Amino acid sequence: MKEYKRILIVKMSSLGDVIHALPTLYAIRKNWPNAHITWAVHEQFSGPLPGKPWIDEVLFIDKKKLKSLRYLWSLRKVLHSHMFDMCLDLQCLAKSAIVAALSGAKEKYGYWELREGSQLINKALVGPNKYGHVIERYLDTVRALGGEVTGVEFPINESPEAAASCISKLTDAGLPQGHDYVVMAPGARWAVKEWPISSFGALANRLAEAKQYVVLIGAKGDKAKAQAIKDKAKSEAVFDMTGETSLEELIELIRGAKLFISADTGPLHIANALKRPLIGLYGTTSPERTGPYGGDYVHCIVSPTSKATPENPLVDDPDCMSQISVDQVWATAKTLL
Template sequence: MKKDYKNILIIKMSSLGDIIHALPSLYVLRKAYPKSRITWAVHPSFAGILPGKPWIDEIYLVDRKRIRQLSYLREVHHDLKARHFDLVIDLQMIAKSGIISFLSGCSERIGYQDGREGSFLASRPISGPHKKGHIIEQLLDVMRYLGCDVSEIEFPIHDYKKELSQVKDLLQKEGIVGPYVVLVPGTRGEQKKWPLSYWGELASSLSERGIYNVISGTAGEMDMGNRIKDMSPSPCTVNLMGRTNLLQLAALERLASLHISSDTGPLHIANAVHTPLIALFGPTLPDRSGPYGNPDSYVIMADHPGTKECRMDTIPVEKVLKKALDILESDIEDHHGTYYQPEQPVD
C-alpha cells in the first residue's frame, strides 16, 4: 500500500541537464501525491528552470560555495529540520546531496540506485528494472518504488510565456524573420566538444542556403560564439552567447525549428520542450544520458563511442548538415506553429 507522505524533499542541485532529467520524476510524484508539500533543494544557478506550484511548493537554495563551512551546514540543518519532512528523495546521490539528505533530519531517506561518494550511507539506494537503462528511467524507478504511475514522460519546467515574447523581440532586433536552427557548441568536458572549426563550417553552410542559425551559450563561452561568427559572417548567423537566461533559453529552443549540440544542458532543454534535435555523442553514450521521450530526436555518434579512443572530430560536418537539411525540409513548415515570424519583415 502506498504511504501517505505529507512533506517531501527532493534533492537535485545540479547540473542543468541532470535537473531536466529529474523533472519526469517530479511529474509522476506530484500526480501520485497531489496534496503533499514538495520542496526541491537546488543550487541558485539552476533554480530558474524549476516550476512553481502546483509542481513545487518551495525551492530551497543550497549555496555550493559555502557547503563545506560548518556554520553553513548548521544553518541548513536548522532550516530543513524545521520543515519536518517525512520523506527525502535524493535524485543526485553524491557526497553533497548525501550531506543535505542527512541534515534534513528526516528518518526516511531514499535515493536512486547509483549511490556514489558515500551517499548510500545517508539515503537508501533504490534499484529497479532500469538499473542499467537511461538515467530518466533510473530516477523513475524510485518513483515506481513509491507507487507512482509512470505511464507518461513529461517535463514540467517553469512557465516561460513572458520569455517567449522577449525572445521574439530579440530575434526581430537581430533580423531573424523566419525559421531558425539553434547551435550550441559548448559543453562541460573538452572531450565532448565538436571542433569549433566544424561549427563554423556548419553555420556557414546553413547561411549559404539562407537558413538562419543562432549560436547559443553562456557569457563565459562568448569567445566561441565570436569565432564561429568570424567563420560565418553572414547576417543569417546570429551570436546570442550570454544574452539569454535559462527561461529565455527555453523560449529560444521552443521557437526553433531545430537544435544541434553535443551532450550538454541546452540539449535536454530542447528535448524537454519537444524541439526537433540532432545530438552529437561520443565519449558519453546516449543510452544513458541522451535525448529521451522526443520522437523528433536524432543521435549521430563519433567513432569508438564510450571509449578513450573516441574523438568527436570523427563526426563529419557533411553528415550533420545532411541530417539537418532533411529535418528542416520535412518539418520546418509546421513545427510547433510557433516559430518566430514578425508582423513586418525587418530590413
C-alpha cells in the same frame, strides 16, 4: 503505496541533470497529488524548475558554504522546520547526502547509484532500469516506492516575460521578428564532449546558404567560439547570443527554435524537454545513458569511434567527436528542415 505529506527532492546540479529529474517530479506529483513538494537546488540551475502545481517551494543551497558549520546549522534549522517525511536524493553525491542528512526526513532514499558515501545516509531504491537511461533510473525510485509511472513527461518552467525579452533581444540583434531560426550550442561542460568549432562553422555556412537563420547560444565563455563560427560561416544570417540570455530566456529561445543542434549539453536536454526537433552529437558520452529521451523529434549522431557505454559514460578521447562529419549532420538537418 505509502502516503507522503511533505517531500524533499534533492537535485542541485547540473543543468542537464536537473532536467533529467523532471519526469520523476511529474511522477511524484501524479502519485502523491496532495503532498507539499520542495526541491533543493543550486540557484544557477533553478531556471527549468516549474512552479505549482508541480513544486510548492524551491530551496536554494549554497554549494560554497557547505563546508561552513554555521551555514550547515542554519540549513538544518530551515530544513527541519518543513517537517519532511520523505527525502529523495537524486544526486547521490556527498554534497546532496549532506542536505539529505540535515533534512530531518524520517525516510531518506536515493536511486541505486549511491556514491561518495551517500549510502551512509540514503537507502538505495533499485528497479529494472539499473543500467538503463538515467531518466529511467530516477523513475525507478517512484516505482520502488509503489508509485505508477505511465510515461516520461517534462514539467519545465514557462515564462511569458522571458519569452518577450528573448524576442526583443533577437530582434535587436537583427533577426527578423517572427522568422524561424535554428539554434546551435557549440560549447559543453567538458571540452572532450565538444564537436569541433570548425565543423560548427561549416554547418552554419550550409544552413545560411539554405536561407536558414542560425542563433548561437552558450555561456559568456563561449564568445570566442561563437565568433569563430561566424567568421567561418561568413553570413549575416548567423547571430551570436552567447552570454546574452538568462537561463529562463534561454529556455524560451529554444522553445521557439525550428531545430536544435549541439553535443551533449544542458541546452540539448532543454530542447528535448520542450520536444523540439533536435540533433544530438555524441561520442565521448553515451546517448543510451544520458542522451535525449523522447519521440521521433530526437535524432542522435554517434561518432564511429565512440567507446562510451552506459556503464562507462565518459571516455576521454580528444579525437572522437571530430569523427562526426559535417556531411552527416547536414544530411540529417536537411530532412528536419
